[in-house]
Amino acid sequence: MIVTNESWYIVRNTPNVTGFLGAGTVPVPVR
Numbered sequence: 001m002i003v004t005n006e007s008w009y010i011v012r013n014t015p016n017v018t019g020f021l022g023a024g025t026v027p028v029p030v031r
Helices: 005-011 019-023
Strands: none
Touching: none
8 A cells, every 4th residue: 555645644634543553653554
């Protein structure tokens, strides 16, 4: 998956997504 600024903005601003993926400041690869 390619993370663009737009998609990263959506992920960061969706409740419970950043907490699931990691720190919320830097994208963490999900395998």
